[in-house]
Amino acid sequence: MPLHPASLSARPERPALPSTVTPSSPAQRKPPVANPTPSKPTSRKARARTTAQLARAAGLVMVRRDTLNITRRRCGRGYRYFDGTGKPITDKDLISRLAALAVPPAYADVRFASHPRAHLQAVGRDAAGRVQYRYHPDWEAVRGQLKAERLARFAEALPRIRRRVARDLSAPVGSRLLALAGVVELVTLTAIRPGEEAYARERGTRGAATLLKSNLRHKPQGLELSFQAKGGRKVVCAIADPRFLSLVAALRQLPGRRLFQYRNAQDEVRPVRAGDVNAYLKQVSGIPVSLKDFRTLVASARVLEELAVREPAASDRRRNAQILEAVRIAAETLHNTPAICRKSYVLPAVVEAFEDGTLSRFSQFLKRYRSPMRRATLLATLIREST
Numbered sequence: 001m002p003l004h005p006a007s008l009s010a011r012p013e014r015p016a017l018p019s020t021v022t023p024s025s026p027a028q029r030k031p032p033v034a035n036p037t038p039s040k041p042t043s044r045k046a047r048a049r050t051t052a053q054l055a056r057a058a059g060l061v062m063v064r065r066d067t068l069n070i071t072r073r074r075c076g077r078g079y080r081y082f083d084g085t086g087k088p089i090t091d092k093d094l095i096s097r098l099a100a101l102a103v104p105p106a107y108a109d110v111r112f113a114s115h116p117r118a119h120l121q122a123v124g125r126d127a128a129g130r131v132q133y134r135y136h137p138d139w140e141a142v143r144g145q146l147k148a149e150r151l152a153r154f155a156e157a158l159p160r161i162r163r164r165v166a167r168d169l170s171a172p173v174g175s176r177l178l179a180l181a182g183v184v185e186l187v188t189l190t191a192i193r194p195g196e197e198a199y200a201r202e203r204g205t206r207g208a209a210t211l212l213k214s215n216l217r218h219k220p221q222g223l224e225l226s227f228q229a230k231g232g233r234k235v236v237c238a239i240a241d242p243r244f245l246s247l248v249a250a251l252r253q254l255p256g257r258r259l260f261q262y263r264n265a266q267d268e269v270r271p272v273r274a275g276d277v278n279a280y281l282k283q284v285s286g287i288p289v290s291l292k293d294f295r296t297l298v299a300s301a302r303v304l305e306e307l308a309v310r311e312p313a314a315s316d317r318r319r320n321a322q323i324l325e326a327v328r329i330a331a332e333t334l335h336n337t338p339a340i341c342r343k344s345y346v347l348p349a350v351v352e353a354f355e356d357g358t359l360s361r362f363s364q365f366l367k368r369y370r371s372p373m374r375r376a377t378l379l380a381t382l383i384r385e386s387t
Contacts, residue, residue, distance in 0.1 A: 050149075054142045055119055063118045070098065070112035074105075083114070098122075101134045144348050148383045151300065151347060154293045155380035157285040164284045169243060173250045176262040179272045180280040182247050183208050183260050187291050189244060190237045191298045191334050193230055194274040194291035205230050208291065209274040211259045213252060223248065235335045295334055299345035301379050302330040307354040308363040323351055349383055 055062050069084030081089040081098055089095060098112050107124030119142070122134035168181035186208045187194065195207020206215060206227040215227040222240035229235045239245070254261045258271040274291060281289040306326035313319040324338065331341035353359040365378055
């Protein structure tokens with residue numbers, strides 16, 4: 001039974017994991033610890049300290065974007081680089097490092113870091129005016145570790161979140177809580193993107209928070225959700241969950257095109273935004289949580305389930321094919337390409353555990369853990385052991 005987003009709507013259970021056994025072989029190593037204590041809420045300062053510590057351990061120097069002071073100017077088919085005082089840079093090693101960052105010619109307002117170990121190496125604005133970043137290669141490992149730690153905390157907090165969402169889905173029609181919980185429930189069921197106002201306004205693409213009532217159609221088996229997502233990708237999902245069907249009927253009672261709306265204190269109908277939902281999740285869980293974390297959890301758990309029951313192939317080529325197939329299955333769930341799914345949503349720890357053979361010992365637990373909450377805990381255990 002895969003940890004599909006739809007299964008996350010099941011009644012939360014507190015995991016009852018097996019007792020410890022003496023580790024004498026990979027299959028008999030210490031199993032996941034029973035009933036892990038949820039992580040304590042972390043402040044922004046505490047998270048910043050942790051990030052700085054990890055960066056120092058990797059030999060990196062944390063820098064602010066506004067401290068990058070090297071600029072470039074077009075010169076023939078290449079560029080000349082200038083330091084913060086406007087003086088041309090002549091150091092060949094420095095010029096080679098800056099050129100190797102391969103910042104596209106179309107980028108404007110490009111600035112580079114003078115320190116070779118700066119975690120942020122360059123910034124610039126693309127043709128659409130969006131700020132783009134170039135990081136030091138070693139920073140990606142730090143970001144991966146931070147991402148894994150965040151997901152482990154989220155997996156441990158998931159039962160608490162599910163209990164609160166289940167309660168708020170019974171809130172009165174027109175209440176803000178009902179709309180917020182409804183967005184979370186939809187992402188839980190479908191793993192679609194959160195939905196950004198700017199994309200809806202400028203490109204007409206949709207996500208959970210920005211859906212229109214017209215994006216949902218009644219079918220004999222339930223509802224069909226159909227919309228154009230980020231990148232112009234067509235997303236079609238079937239939803240048969242009775243509780244969500246009742247929720248949609250309640251939400252349709254409010255006037256307006258948007259699906260997730262509420263009445264404010266002045267009795268005005270207002271739409272909820274993805275940022276509002278993320279704030280709701282943070283308040284409910286006590287930790288920094290976003291709708292994207294649901295997608296990351298679903299993708300990583302799906303890949304874990306696919307790989308845990310497979311024996312790693314002997315050759316690199318066949319082993320990579322096994323990994324790609326697992327990622328492809330996860331990508332279909334997320335309505336993404338395999339490349340984006342692997343890069344943005346699948347934790348490296350899951351793939352690494354498969355490659356070194358340690359993931360196979362989790363397969364015995366997957367057969368027993370039918371509850372999505374227990375499986376989320378299993379993923380959290382893998383993350384904790386790998387970091």
